[in-house]
Amino acid sequence: MSDSDSQQDARSIPSAEGSIPVRHGPYPEFTWTAVLxxxxxxxxxAVSIGYAALILGFAIEGSELAAILGWxxxxxxxxxxxxxxxxxxxxxxxxxNGASSGIMFSVPALFILSRTEGFESVANFNTPLxxxxxxxxxxxxxxxxxPLRKQMxxxxxxxxxxxxxxxxxxxxxxxGVRKAVLLLGxxxxxxxxxxLVLALMGEDHDWHAGTQFGxxxxxxxxxxxxVMTIGVGYLSGKGGFWFGCGGFICYxxxxxxxxxxxxxxxxxxxxxxxxxxGVLYKPLGIGMLIGAAVGGxxxxxxxxxxxxxxxxxxxxxxxxxxxxxxxEMPIRFxxxxxxxxxxxxxxxxxxxxxxxxxxRAVAMAVLGTLWVWVAGVxxxxxxxxxxxxxxxxxxxxxxxxxxxxxxxxxDAAATVTSSMVVGAAICLAISQASDMMLDLKSGYLVGAIxxxxxxxxxxxxxxxxxxxxxxxxxxNNQYQIGSDKLPAPQAQALASVTEGILNxxxxxxxxxxxxxxxxxxxxxxxxxxxxxxxxxxxxxFQIALTYTIGNxxxxxxxxxxxxxxxxxxxxPIAAGLIVGEALVGVGNALYQVFFAAPEVADAAMIxxxxxxxxx
Amino acid sequence: xxxxxxxQILMWLGFLGGSFAAVSQLEVQDNKWATVPWLWYAAAMAVxxxxxxxxxxxxxxxxxxxxxxxxxxxVITSSLAELSSAVExxxxxxxxxxxxxxxxxxxxxxxxxxxxxxxRQALVKRFGMTVYADVMTxxxxxxxxxxxxxSAAADGYVDEVDTSLRRAHQHLANARExxxxxxxxx
Numbered sequence: 001m002s003d004s005d006s007q008q009d010a011r012s013i014p015s016a017e018g019s020i021p022v023r024h025g026p027y028p029e030f031t032w033t034a035v036l037x038x039x040x041x042x043x044x045x046a047v048s049i050g051y052a053a054l055i056l057g058f059a060i061e062g063s064e065l066a067a068i069l070g071w072x073x074x075x076x077x078x079x080x081x082x083x084x085x086x087x088x089x090x091x092x093x094x095x096x097n098g099a100s101s102g103i104m105f106s107v108p109a110l111f112i113l114s115r116t117e118g119f120e121s122v123a124n125f126n127t128p129l130x131x132x133x134x135x136x137x138x139x140x141x142x143x144x145x146x147p148l149r150k151q152m153x154x155x156x157x158x159x160x161x162x163x164x165x166x167x168x169x170x171x172x173x174x175x176g177v178r179k180a181v182l183l184l185g186x187x188x189x190x191x192x193x194x195x196l197v198l199a200l201m202g203e204d205h206d207w208h209a210g211t212q213f214g215x216x217x218x219x220x221x222x223x224x225x226x227v228m229t230i231g232v233g234y235l236s237g238k239g240g241f242w243f244g245c246g247g248f249i250c251y252x253x254x255x256x257x258x259x260x261x262x263x264x265x266x267x268x269x270x271x272x273x274x275x276x277x278g279v280l281y282k283p284l285g286i287g288m289l290i291g292a293a294v295g296g297x298x299x300x301x302x303x304x305x306x307x308x309x310x311x312x313x314x315x316x317x318x319x320x321x322x323x324x325x326x327x328e329m330p331i332r333f334x335x336x337x338x339x340x341x342x343x344x345x346x347x348x349x350x351x352x353x354x355x356x357x358x359x360r361a362v363a364m365a366v367l368g369t370l371w372v373w374v375a376g377v378x379x380x381x382x383x384x385x386x387x388x389x390x391x392x393x394x395x396x397x398x399x400x401x402x403x404x405x406x407x408x409x410x411d412a413a414a415t416v417t418s419s420m421v422v423g424a425a426i427c428l429a430i431s432q433a434s435d436m437m438l439d440l441k442s443g444y445l446v447g448a449i450x451x452x453x454x455x456x457x458x459x460x461x462x463x464x465x466x467x468x469x470x471x472x473x474x475x476n477n478q479y480q481i482g483s484d485k486l487p488a489p490q491a492q493a494l495a496s497v498t499e500g501i502l503n504x505x506x507x508x509x510x511x512x513x514x515x516x517x518x519x520x521x522x523x524x525x526x527x528x529x530x531x532x533x534x535x536x537x538x539x540x541f542q543i544a545l546t547y548t549i550g551n552x553x554x555x556x557x558x559x560x561x562x563x564x565x566x567x568x569x570x571x572p573i574a575a576g577l578i579v580g581e582a583l584v585g586v587g588n589a590l591y592q593v594f595f596a597a598p599e600v601a602d603a604a605m606i607x608x609x610x611x612x613x614x615x
Numbered sequence: 616x617x618x619x620x621x622x623q624i625l626m627w628l629g630f631l632g633g634s635f636a637a638v639s640q641l642e643v644q645d646n647k648w649a650t651v652p653w654l655w656y657a658a659a660m661a662v663x664x665x666x667x668x669x670x671x672x673x674x675x676x677x678x679x680x681x682x683x684x685x686x687x688x689x690v691i692t693s694s695l696a697e698l699s700s701a702v703e704x705x706x707x708x709x710x711x712x713x714x715x716x717x718x719x720x721x722x723x724x725x726x727x728x729x730x731x732x733x734x735r736q737a738l739v740k741r742f743g744m745t746v747y748a749d750v751m752t753x754x755x756x757x758x759x760x761x762x763x764x765x766s767a768a769a770d771g772y773v774d775e776v777d778t779s780l781r782r783a784h785q786h787l788a789n790a791r792e793x794x795x796x797x798x799x800x801x
Contacts, residue, residue, distance in 0.1 A: 020713040020771045027767050027775035083766040154755035155748060157732060174717060174769020249634065257635060265641035280638040306748030327756065444755075447763025447779065509648045513637035513656060517630060520663045524626055525671055563729060 020174075027082060030452040033074070034088040035459060041069045041089070042096025042460055043467050050100035050468045052589035054108065054481065054488045062100075063162055063438060064582045066093035067169040075173065083170050087448045090166060091439045092460035095138075095432065099464025102431035103134060106395060106424045107472060108491035109498060112482040113416060116499070122417045127469065129348060133425040134465035136344045137372070141429030142436055142461065143337035144373045145380055146329055146454050149440050150307035151300055156528070158384030161235035161578065163441030168575035170446050179572045186576020187583070190227035194584040197225045206542045218259055220251040220273035223549075224542040231577030232387045233550020234570060237558075242529045243386050244548035246536015250281045277540065283507040285537030286393045287514020288521075292530025293378040295522025329454045342369050345425065352421040353414040363405050368422045371398050375426070376433035381531050383434045384441070386547070390538055391430055392490065396497060397511070398426040403501045412502055420498075432461055550574070618676075622669030629663020632656075677740075687737035692794070694727040694734070695754075699787045701727070702761065706784050709777045713768040716776055720765045728758055742797040750793050757786035 028034075045062040070089040074080040107130065114123035152158050172180050197205055210221030233240060251273060259270040269275050297304065311331040345368060350361035375394035383389045402419035410418065436457050443453045475481065481488050482495075500506065514534070521530030536544050558566050636656040643649045701723040705716060731754060738747040760783035767775035 020717070020769065022713065022773055023771045024774055025772075027770070027772040081770045082772075083770055084763070150748075150752065150755075155751050157735075171766065171769070174766065249631070253631065254634060254638060258639065261635075261639070263640040266639060269641070279641070284634065284637050302744035303748050306745060306752070310749075310752050327759075444759055445762055447759055447761070447766050449763075507642065507647075507650075509651050510637060513633070513651050516656070516660060517633050517637070520626075520630060520633070520660060520667070524667050525674055564726070567725065567729070 023081070028080065028085040029082065029449065030088050030456060031085055033078065033080065034085045034456075035092060037070060037073050037078075038066075038089040038092025038456070038460055039096060039463060041066055041073070042093035042463065045069075045093060045097045046100045046464050046467050047471055048586065048590060049097060050104050050471055051475070052586075052592070053100060053104040053490070054472075054475065054486050055589075055592065062097040062586075063090065063094045063166050063435070063442075064169060064579045065586055066090045066097065067166045067442075068579070068583070069093070071169060071172075083173065083446050084443075084448050087170050087439075087443055087446050088452060088456045090170070091443070091453050091456040094435050094439060095457045095460030096464045096467070098138070098431045098435045098461065099134065099428060099468045101391065102137075102428040103424065103465065103468045103472065104488070105392060105490045106399075106420065106427040106494060107469065108476075108481045108488040109495040110417065110420050111476055111480070112488065112492055112495040113498065115482065119413050119416060121413045122420070125417050125421060126351070127473065129351060130421055130424060131465050131469050132344070133348045133421050134428045134469065135462045136341050136348065137425030137428035138432045138461035138465070139337050139458070140341040140345070140369060140372045140425070141376055141432040142454070142457055143334045143341065144429075145376045145433035145436050146334055147308060147311060147331070148304070148377065148380060149437070149450060150310065151303045152380060152384055152437060153441055153444055155303045155307075156300075156384075158381070158441070158528075159236045159239060160384045160438050160441035161232045161387040161574075162383070163438045164235050164445065164571060165231075165575040165578040166438075166442040167445035168572055169579065170442065175572070179568075182569060182572035183576040183579070186231065186573040187580030188576075189580065190231065190577040191580035191584045193225075193227045194581045194588075198584075198588055201225065216256075216271070218251065218255040218270040218273065218276075220255070220541045222542045222545070224540070224546040226543075226546055226581060227577050228581035229543060229546040230550040230553070231574035233547040233552075234554045234574040235578075236386060236547075236551060237554045238551060239528075240386055240532065240547065241551045241555075242532035243536050243539075244544045244551065246285070246533035247539070247541040247544035248536075249533065250276075250537055251541050254281075273541065280510070281537045282393075283510040284514040284517070285534050285539075286390070286397065287511035287516075288518035288534030288537060289378050289382070289390055289393065289514075289531060290374065290397070290511070291515035291518025291520075292522045292528075292534050293374060293381060293518070294515075295519040295530060296381065296528060297377060299522055299525070327449050327451055329451045338369075342366070345369055345422065348425065349418060349422050352418040353410065355410050355414045356418055357409060360406060360409060364402055364418065364422050367401055367405060368398065368426050371401060372426055372429040372433075375430045378531070379430050379434040380437040381528060382535050383438060385528055385532055386535055388535065388539060388543070389430075389434045390535065391427070391434070392494075393538060394430050395423065395427045395494070399423040399494070399498060400501050400506055403498070407502065415502065416498060428465065432457070616673075618669050619673035622666045622671075622673055625666025626663050626670060627666070629659050629661070629666055632659030632662065635659075684737055684740050687734045688741055690730055690734040691737050694730040695787065695791060695794070698724060698727040698731065698757075699784070699791065702757075702780055702784045702787060705764070705780050706777075709773070709780075713771050713773060713776065716768040717765060720761060720768070724761050728761065732758075738794075742801065746793065746797045750790050750797075753786045753790035753793060757783045757790065760786065 045065055049062055067090040070086045070093065074086050074089060110122045110125060113119045168183055172183060205225050206222040207225055208222045210219050215221050255270045255276060258266050311328050342365060345365035346361050349364040350356050350358060375398065378394060379389045379391060399419055402422050403415055406415040406418050439457065440450060440453060443450065475486055480486065482492060518530050518534050521533060554566065557570055633656050636652050636659055640650050705719060735751065738750055760779045764776045764779035764783065767779060
């Protein structure tokens with residue numbers, strides 16, 4: 001072949017097998033169909049997952065479910081043919097569902113606390129104000145995190161394993177039969193594995209390998225039996241390896257050292273890893289997360305400044321009439337959202353209890369808003385690097401700050417009510433921030449326009465608080481939240497922590513020490529290891545160990561089989577592993593609610609009937 | 616090399632020492648802040664900071680390791696050129712069926728996109744964070760539009776395929792221009 005032939009060959013497109021029907025005209029993306037289907041699917045998921053969270057004590061990530069349901073409804077039933085339209089539908093649905101984890105963790109604590117002497121009035125909070133607080137929190141969380149899209153996704157290229165899984169589902173119509181088979185195979189494998197774990201292991205999903213092999217209990221060698229976690233580790237790749245290292249440092253280094261050289265009390269505790277985590281490592285990890293995130297912001301300042309500069313430049317191009325396409329949400333809109341959000345937060349804090357003074361309300365709103373920014377960065381980075389979000393830890397700090405501000409001049413009940421109303425807003429803000437970044441990653445991979453996704457998130461975010469708070473009231477009226485029928489374990493934990501904060505029982509010294517350590521790692525110049533190691537301190541070691549298996553598999557497969565194998569085979573399988581377990585998790589939650597406990601099913605049915613009448 | 620190793624050792628010793636100090640005692644009830652032996656903690660942190668100073672110095676010297684940086688940088692330029700050529704080919708052949716476009720993007724664009732992303736730190740080493748951010752803004756936009764053209768091709772929307780590829784092409788041209796400007800200024 002001559003040079004000119006080979007040049008010609010390089011500049012031509014070879015024919016491929018199969019055919020795709022040709023369509024002309026605009027590519028459907030942000031359509032009314034996507035909005036309406038997104039609202040409907042989001043409401044369905046929010047009610048299901050929110051209700052399950054009140055009973056089981058944990059919320060389940062709904063993005064994959066939203067993508068699959070959207071795929072079925074839009075493509076299967078409505079014969080729509082746009083990947084990016086389904087992406088908008090998924091963005092809206094998961095934005096609606098974002099309220100289920102945020103609200104069910106925080107607001108029910110007020111009902112539980114109201115059964116304690118002296119706190120009877122805390123359940124009589126102003127409901128429309130609570131809904132407004134949650135919606136305001138959503139707006140603030142989104143306004144703060146949207147400008148970080150460039151830094152986290154474009155510059156740092158964080159993995160967002162959940163976003164990759166959603167994108168793999170969204171792209172499956174065009175990815176070819178092979179990838180679809182790999183995705184389904186992975187989903188089937190993890191679904192069956194999770195079913196087996198649920199059936200055979202009961203409540204304890206850990207394999208205590210260390211105990212079986214006669215290793216000391218302090219080493220805490222247990223594996224969380226979750227194929228999904230291996231998939232998440234695989235998608236995070238070698239970048240996620242430091243997460244496991246955080247756990248190794250705690251249980252393989254510090255615990256043995258503490259057993260020899262720690263104080264008497266600590267040395268006696270080392271053989272109980274759960275206690276070690278709860279009392280020592282987790283508070284230190286929370287502090288580290290904050291220090292690492294703040295240090296990370298300082299270290300990445302040139303990148304953040306550049307991201308803001310480009311958003312400003314995009315706005316100016318539009319102003320000057322240049323025919324440039326603008327993919328970013330106008331920065332002025334975000335500034336306005338933050339300004340108005342802050343003012344509304346002041347109003348919410350001021351009217352939350354009659355005794356509130358304006359000065360205290362301003363302090364609560366300003367500190368709360370600042371915390372939304374810090375915590376939003378922490379959670380968005382954690383979920384980007386590992387797929388786990390320290391939402392509860394960040395909410396805990398928020399409630400601590402708010403109670404410390406409020407309790408100087410208010411009685412205990414008023415302190416709790418005002419702090420929880422503003423705290424719920426912060427919890428929702430953090431939840432929306434992480435969901436937005438995850439969706440923006442999946443959008444990046446399918447080629448969505450960020451601005452449209454960001455508007456879609458706002459379109460969906462307001463609906464969640466309305467639905468979930470209404471559901472919560474209906475269920476509380478029928479069956480008390482905190483009772484055996486609706487135990488709300490997460491809210492019970494927050495309620496007991498709140499009482500602890502009121503009694504000055506907060507390990508501030510350990511948070512402070514952790515913040516210094518996090519800062520140290522953040523300024524080391526070794527990427528995001530501070531946040532990852534901090535998360536390793538914060539999370540159960542069982543999860544970190546299983547996650548590390550995924551990291552190792554990715555490193556080995558990239559080295560021995562090449563990165564192309566990872567992209568072509570590994571990623572679709574890993575995405576399938578996430579999808580399968582997530583779906584079985586949702587299915588199991590609904591099964592537990594409707595079939596395993598008949599009296600709870602009755603409560604649900606009555607609740608749903610009342611909700612449908614009310615709506 | 617020795618400086619880097621010493622920096623790593625001191626940084627991790629400092630971190631571990633600080634962590635140990637922070638969790639070495641249960642809460643002291645009458646004086647909670649005395650739970651952490653702050654003097655030991657501060658000493659450990661100081662060791663860690665010395666380690667970080669050494670690490671940063673070693674990193675600065677590493678930036679001056681021209682052979683290594685040049686090798687990484689050549690991946691940047693070659694993958695960008697390869698990608699631009701592939702996208703240009705697609706732009707010039709807009710009449711092709713979407714299935715062909717889809718396969719071409721998979722075969723010719725995926726690898727240079729990944730190579731560029733993997734070597735992107737060479738831009739920081741060579742030109743600093745500001746140029747890195749500017750180039751990555753253009754590159755990421757280009758990648759997103761290539762992804763969008765893939766999605767549009769999978770769905771058969773040929774007009775969108777064409778529009779997205781042209782935008783990707785423009786962003787790639789911007790990225791190359793930024794790099795060549797930075798080279799001139801270096």
